[in-house]
Every structure is written in structure tokens, then in C-alpha cells.
Amino acid sequence: MPESVPVLDFGSQTAQLIVRRVRELGVYSELLPHDVAEATVRALNPYGVILSGGPASVYEPDAPMLPDWLITTDLPVLGICYGMQLQSYALGGRVVRSTRREYGPAMLEVIAHSLLFGTITGEQPVWMSHGDHIEQLPPGFHPLARTTDVPFAAMGNDARHWYGVQFHPEVVHTTCGRDILRNFLFAVCGCTANWQPTQFVAQAVAQVRAQVGNERVLCALSGGVDSAVAALIIHQAIGDRLTCVFVDNGLLRQGEAEQVIKTFRDHLHIPLVTVQATEEFLAALEGVSDPEEKRRIIGERFIRVFEREARQMQDIRFLAQGTLYPDVIESRAPDRQKGVTIKTHHNVGGLPTDMQMILVEPLRYMFKDEVRAAGVELGLPETWVWRHPFPGPGLAVRILGPVTWQRLETLRQADAIFMAELRAANLYRTTQQAFAVLLPIQSVGVMGDGRTYADTIALRAITTEDYMTADWARLPYDLLARVSSRIVNEVEGVNRVVYDVSSKPPATIEWE
Ligand code: XMP
16 A cells, blocks of 8 residues: 555645645645545555645634544644645634735745755745735744745644645745655655556556456547546456447547557457447537537437447446546535536546446546556557547537538648647647637638638647646747648648637637
């Protein structure tokens, strides 16, 4: 059992990020509800606990509090933002409402030596996001750092190994954040970095074996890295009792269906059922322009195709999905504020309610980068492991307006040129997602001596850490020029290419 430092979730937007950072440093971590039982934490072989930030104020009537067992625990504890305020409040300090909310960059001044700051001294840029702050430290704690607005920006009780920071060490804007977390894990908690993401594979294989027994499993492949890694793990666990289903819905990129089929059959030797459903999908989408309507139709079609396949393979009780840890965290946190629906995301393999199949989710504790590491370990080709994400509704949400076969072909060609040039320029791996979009407008152009009135292709390339926010990639002008020239010359019906220079927010990554 690896050492762990779990994170208790008090609702911060960056709580998941703390877990990721801890794992990146070679220590296992999970995000647990703030009122988790001690036994659940102890079962993870904990060496310490981290308390996340959160939107509440300790004096609000329904504010989430520290669980009783934690107040008397012998485990080291690091409180972050609201987590620090809770430590203070629970141990007899005083927390007050600030006159103004502090949000964004601040300059931290380290004022005392501690295991937490180690060799970090002097002034350090940090990221703040809080309404309340600590006015009086609890007994036994001493101040470790301050900012101009916050006198106790960090505190510590060395005897008890309890520390608190008002800022967020998990975000990249806190440049010494990684070192602070490292000090907490190794100098304070005494961890030895005995965990790495590839350990997930052995663990997941054993879990699948135990869950499935002698039964058969159906796995929907999307062509993306998640479902492929899920399939490989299950295949290792139960061999040929796994059947993969790949639906060619006609909304895929150039050569994609052939590549998926070939890799699975010839390279990975996993049985694959391919369902040709292009006509069915295109018929259902005919004349539909509304983005949400497109998503709904495609989601439902997938389910119908899937139901048909499952009926044909009668004795299958288990359905595999490539659900990742962030999805699990989101779906099990009812007290997290639900935002408005921006887009109805869906993944291939959405569970038909009347199918009565039991879910197998071998990736349910993994982040995307850990899935990639597992993919490499399991022999998935590098080109697949590093493939950019592709939305479940496929090219349908990259064709603005109605989807027709001809428009799909236009977009496929333009997209393939963009990808080929991006790879040739060695920039595919440094952009996290790039693609072409077919716009519903035509514009005037001149080709040779003639007038054209033809379609516009928009190119989109982004850089991002987590796809929640993104910036547009500063691609070199020469590359853009080459892609543009090739598209207007090689793709019939296109006379104009534009580059999308919007970040997310306010734009989303996909156009629909
Ligand atoms: P947005 O457009 O919401 O996209 O900024 C964020 C990330 O999610 C991908 N995306 C989807 N993935 N099913 C998926 O599996 C979907 O319906 C879907 N819609 C968007 C998008 O490509 C980007 O990586």
C-alpha cells in the first residue's frame, strides 16, 4: 500500500489541483468529502492530510467544519486558504471578514524558518483568493509569512506538524508552491515518494478481475486515449472476454476509423466490433443547426446503436467506460454549486437506463496525464497516447449550421492539412488541441481571373493545462500562411481561412 496524503474537499475550484500536485510529487492522494470518516482516511495509509480552500466563511451557519477526529489527530495537517481558517477557528484563533476580497497575485514575505518553507526565504509571488483572514493565531502557532494586506499569510505549529497558508500553493502563479507542497510531503509528513502513476495499472487490473469474475465486458471505443486505455486494462484483466465496439458515425476525422480498427486488430490484438452507422447519424442530423439539438441527437443515436449491439451479444452484463477522476469528483459532490449548462458534453458509451448493465470504470481514480502514462506502459502507440481530445459529437459540432456529407468532406480535408502541417512543424505536442471549423458564411474571393463566393475555414489551436481555461496558441505566421495557402488551393469550395484568437473564457474551445 503506497503512502498517501489525502485532501479534504471544502469546495474550492482548485481542490482537484492539489491532488494532482501531490501525485506529481510521487505521493498518492485522493479528494475526499470534508466530513469523511477517520476509518476511510486511515484505510489509505495516510502520512498527512491537506485541507482545501472553499467558498464558505467559518462564521456562516452552514459552513463546513473540520471533522471531530481531525482536531485531535496525530497526523500532520496543511490547511490551504479556507482550510487554514478552519484550523484557526477550531483551535481557538480568530478569523475576521476582510474589508475587501483579495483575489489575484500578491507578494509574500517569509518571516520565519520552518519545515514548511525550508529554503524558501524573502519575497515570493503567491496567488490569493479569499474573503476572510486570520486576525489572531491559535495557541501554539507562530507566524511564518505575511503580505501587505494579510498579517498571518502562513502559520505553523512545529510540535504538532500543523501548518496553514492563506494563499494557494497548488496554482502555478505561486512560483514556490510546488516547493512548499514538497516540503510538507517529505520534510513534515516524512513521505518517501513511493508512488507513481503506472501503479494504477496493476491496481486497476486486479479490481476489474475482482469485479467482473468470469463474466464478459463490452467497451465502447471512441478513438480517444481514455477508452483505449480502459480497454487495454480490462483486456489485461480478463483477456478475450472483453469485446470492444467502435461506432463509425461518419463524423470522424480523415482516416480515423481505419486507424482505430487497424490498431486494435493488428497491433493490440483486441477483438473489435465495428458498427457502420454513418447513414443513420446523418439522417438524424438532417437540417439541424442548433448546437444543443445536434448534441442531443448524436447522444441518443449512440445509445440506440449501442443497445442494438448489446442485445445481439446477449450474455454481457458489464459495460466499460473511460470515466476519469475529475468526472467522478464532479458527480459525487452534490454540495458543489452547479453552474449553468454551457454545453451538454457526452461521451461515447453513455449508459442507456434500461440496459441494466453494471459499470466497469478502470480509470476512475486517474487524471488525464496518468492515463497517458498508463497508455505508454500498456503499449498504446505514442501517436495515440498524445492524440488531442476529440469531442463525442465529432465534426458535427465543428460544422456550424446543418451537417451534410459534402460539408463533412470539406472539413475533413481542411483539418487533415492543418494537422499535417502542425506535426511537420513539430508543434502538435506543444498545442493541447488544434482543429479546423467550417463556418456557415460565404465570402467573395478572387482565384485566377475569376470571382469566387465560397466557404470560410476557421483554424483553432489552444494551449491549456486542464481544458477548463485555455489560451489561443501563438502559432508562427509562416505555419499559418502555409496552412491557409494549402487549404484554399487544395480544398474545393473554400476561399478564405481565419485564425481564432479567442481565449477560454470568454469563448469555449469548440465553437458549438
Ligand atoms: P469546450 O468547448 O467546452 O471544451 O471548451 C472543453 C474540452 O471538451 C471537449 N468537448 C467534448 N468532449 N464530449 C467530449 O467527450 C463532448 O460532447 C465534448 N464537447 C467538448 C473539447 O474538445 C475540449 O477538449
